[in-house]
Amino acid sequence: MSESELKEVLLTSLIRCAAKPDFIPSFYNRFMESSPEIPPYFKKTNFEKQNRMLLHSLNLSAGAVSGEPFALRELKERAESHDRHHLNIEPHLYDFWLNALIETAREFDDKWNPTIEHAWRTTFQHVIDYMRRRY
């Protein structure tokens, strides 16, 4: 799959998922339950705001992977907010994040298939690798 096909497949899947209001809350539930290490990070979080920000960030990720300057700038900021000097998100925690995201998308996208899964995995693996490198 070319980069632009990958992006197209991911974004159309994300639109189907995000059309259901429970998509992001359901992701956070799954993410929290995936390890006892996760919930303490979100003790003081305003989830109404957080849900909006995450959806925005997921949309931009597709653009960041294909090198769009605006999206790359945003990703760089995200990596900084999550690094050891700020939120201090240890690198191993991203595996829980990715698994929770893929499992939630699988549940919410009624057209889910191996090509779509590949698009999600490839895109967010790139994003995660980037965030980890900047820890």
Ligand code: HEM
């Ligand atoms: C590539 C993966 C991730 C993306 C795209 C992402 C995205 C975001 C975004 C957009 C925000 C809000 C803006 C900001 O504070 O930077 C945020 C906040 C946050 N993220 Fe992540 N995140 C990721 C992985 C993780 C992981 C693995 C953890 C582990 C616990 C985590 C914990 C947090 C926390 C604690 C906040 C602050 C919540 C608050 O304001 O109370 N994130 N994230």
